[in-house]
Amino acid sequence: MAGSAKGILVAGSEDARLSAGKGRACVSADTIFALSSGMPPSGVAVIRVSGPDAIAAVVALTGGSPPLPRHMALRGLRGADGDSIDEALVAVFPAPGSFTGEDCSEFQVHGSRAVVSALAEALGSLGLRPAEPGEFTRRALRNEKLSLTQAEGLGDLLQAEAKEQLRLARQSASGALATLYEGWRQRILHVQAECEAELDFSDEDLPPGRQDALAKAIADLTLELGAHGRDNVRAERVRAGIMVVLSGPPNAGKSTLLNLLAKRDVAIVSEEAGTTRDILEVSLDLAGYAVTVVDTAGLREASSAVESEGIKRARHYGEAADILVSITAPGLKDAVLSREADFQLWNKTDIAPAPAGPWLALSLRTGAGVDAFLEALTAKVARDYGLGETVVSGQQRHQAAVSDAATHLSRAKDYLQSGSEAQLVLVAEECRMASMALARILGLVDVEDILGAIFSSFCIGK
Amino acid sequence: MRTTYDVIVIGGGHAGCEAASAAARFGASTLLITHKVETIGEMSCNPAIGGLGKGHLVREVDALDGLMARVIDQAGIQFRLLNRRKGPAVQGPRAQADRALYRAAMQDAILGCDGLTVHAEAADAFLISETDGRKSVTGVMTSSGKTFRAGAVVLTTGTFLRGMIHIGEKTIPAGRAGEAPAIPLAEQLYSLGLPMGRLKTGTPARLHRDSIDWSGLDVQPGDEQPVPFSFLTDEITTPQIPCHITRTTAATHAIIRDNLDRSAVYGGAIDGTGPRYCPSIEDKVVRFADRASHQVFLEPEGLDDPLIYPNGLSTSLPESVQHDFLKTLPGLENVKVVRPGYAIEYDYVDPRALDHSLAVRDLDGLFLAGQINGTTGYEEAGAQGLVAGLNAAASCGSSAPITFSRTDSYIGVMIDDLVTRGTREPYRMFTSRAEYRLRLRADNADQRLTPVALEGGFCSHDRAAAFHVKQAQVSALTALLKDRTLTPPQARAHGLAINQDGRRRSGAELLSNPTISFDALRQIWPEIADFDPAIQAQVEIDCRYSVYVERQAADVAALQKDKAIRIPADFDYRSLAGLSNELREKLEAARPDNLANASHVDGMTPAALSLILARLSRRAA
């Protein structure tokens, strides 16, 4: 079963993720397995199994009864030919008390390529097959072990690089986000129901004075969703990585700064002006925030077509930056960008001191002033993107729907304020659209599209 | 005597009348079997047609050339457009009926209908044949043993299936007051394996007009200008009379509270589920204990009828208690009770056993409509009757089923709700059930549905002619309003407050702004006034809601996409590992035929939908 052995090795790799494309849902008549830990060689490798034969596989490979549910046991594993595979820590998780909600088992073996592929081959020969990307999570979703936003959070959790990304992902994975959205949805449905009562039971004698409560409920919701939407915009940056763009004339020291930040050589640094023709990026963890620092081509009159293309892109990045850092040095002309920089660095104080002005003076060669700059940058990131303990979402999909819902609610508010009874039906309509928007986040509608999109960005093994 | 027909309809109530006449209009030779000719078109309960949501159904039945709207236009003695101030999408025409006039007009329509024969007797059994393990209904046997054969049978027996009346501790087997229940038929349905349940509803006592002191009571007049139900009625000519309003008092509530254990509903005699929307007075007193008083409408049952229907006082308390509490309402101090109120419990068939044409899925040749499907109300019954009748006729001539969707009509919403979600309490229509209600209005029912009748060949000449004339006028006025435009400065010169953004706007666009009145446009373009006022009103509404209607069109398109994903009838939910038992049962009961319908099944989750989808794509592969 070379196929399955190959499968398990490729499964967790970048290639598999890219080639997975739009996830294809599958039904679990079959039992799946995958390498759930990092790529071998590694100290330990964890292979997870889920499906009707998950526990039988333990019996077959260990040649004895399975360990107590959710207890680890040390067992020898043997293939079909009787050859020993490895000594392994084995555990079983009978349904429904498992991650996927199906019978599951887990093998912790030594993390060598040889052991992992021998185990994969043995599982394959038992009729199990390698999992497809995201298949474990998909099964969990199907068995209602997870909600849609939890599944998304899980995806992010696996990709998180810095603490704040992790926090966002956890809020989603833990279900806090789903609770928040469902709570709003229920409140909107309540408002909608109030309108409907007014419309469908107007011939009954309804108690008077409900209009004011309705107006307040809509106003509150509009405010809350609005604020959440603004937080989400920041969270989206936190999730994707905050983009800090270095900009300035050639030779000002942009690449040196990037290298210094990255503490390794990423850009070609030379004294010859115009070396950085393309865009170079470095990802950093800045006090818990994932930050992408972008080094752009020096801004000047281009001397070649390639360089001029680089300069065009540099300008583009400069406009789009979350934080723009401009650098200049003695004797260089300031490059003009249409937006103001968040930090204006004056480099090469070892050659000449900074003139009067808003400069943050430093010398990248001696390191003088660099710490002060980093401190200021960190403070700004925390100030602009710190979200405290607020429950927020960094998913664009969520944000689009939240802002949709907020727009509908604010229209509902306007209609209600118009005071005309004829508009009440439109208040109800706007509320319906708002609750639909939130329902979409929670996966209650447009299910096929949402699932497809979510699973295509999923990694195998979890 | 002729014994073979294309279609047999059992039951001459509101569902049965529409079913029989629709089948006949479709061209099927049709037999209506009902207990008595004299009770054809009987209103079992409230003598009124229409209301919120229900009025939409009546207009839709009319647009499909059904009877109900024309009959109430002849029998209505007080017309009111409900929600007049709340915008056209939620306005509901309602009329009180003179019960005798209603019956007479309906009987005229039925007895005068070409291709329709009436046979007055109880139907006791279906004739069943079986081929390859599949059963089908091939005819009906009556209580005297006569047999009639047909290609399809529509069953519309209302509250008669094992009907049981409760008045306090007293129980009487009955289909409604004074009429025998249908027991053999119910037993056969059980034995055929149809999923059945028990529901209940109630009706108030009937009071004598002359025993009421009317002097101190509030008067509720009808509309100055009665708006007819039917698109074919020009004017209401029946005399109009007012209703009166009284209220329950603290004394009423005390008597009811003291006797709750003697109510059939509260004493535990009834286990069927009753409607939340149409609660008994016992229900109201218990559930809304903080309300000191409830409104009661005193509605005459007819112009010359001495009976008064006290709307809002449905009850199953013993007769003497009913009498005691009635006397505590202002104006009723000396009231004479002609007939006590009662609750009735009856069998219904879980409508998830039906498809969208109202055919029983597992029994060929049988269609169900009306209260038997778990609904309540004449309008709900009539609308289903029409659909079942058309489809019974279509199935005989092997024409394609005629089905309606949530996006084209309230009829579609109701049937979709019933067959995909089922119902746990008597189902009645509300405008809020229709997510596309800004499109699905009572005023444009003809534009939405008459083309369906024309295309299906079941539309009369008169209606076709009237429709074409109206349609031409609507198109002409719409074109005119799109053609006439104003620049913002011109609009300002006419006193219209719009953004001075340099954008020319058409008359139609101007109307989508709620602050601009149609009168203002009529002054600017006097040629508008050349059109019939009804046409003007129609076009104005279309323009006012156009923004929303367009937006909803996008929703509809998304729904259509999911609709295109078909789920085969033999789809095996049992083999879907990971589906909860509860949901599996619901899916097996509803057997949705496409993904959009599956998503409407009560308790549906995205996970379960993805499962179904996955299995479907595997089948397709």
Ligand SMILES: Cc1cc2nc3c(=O)[nH]c(=O)nc-3n(C[C@H](O)[C@H](O)[C@H](O)COP(=O)(O)OP(=O)(O)OC[C@H]3O[C@@H](n4cnc5c(N)ncnc54)[C@H](O)[C@@H]3O)c2cc1C
């Ligand atoms: C006590 C009571 C209270 C109600 N209260 C309300 C209310 O408050 N609000 C509301 O909206 N609706 C109410 N309704 C419901 C309303 O009357 C029904 O929804 C509506 O009449 C149903 O129409 P249908 O055509 O399904 O049945 P029905 O109008 O009941 O007609 C059934 C017809 O079938 C005939 N029939 C039955 N069995 C046989 C047989 N075996 N052979 C031949 N003929 C048969 C009967 O003679 C009758 O003509 C009430 C009904 C009752 C009885």
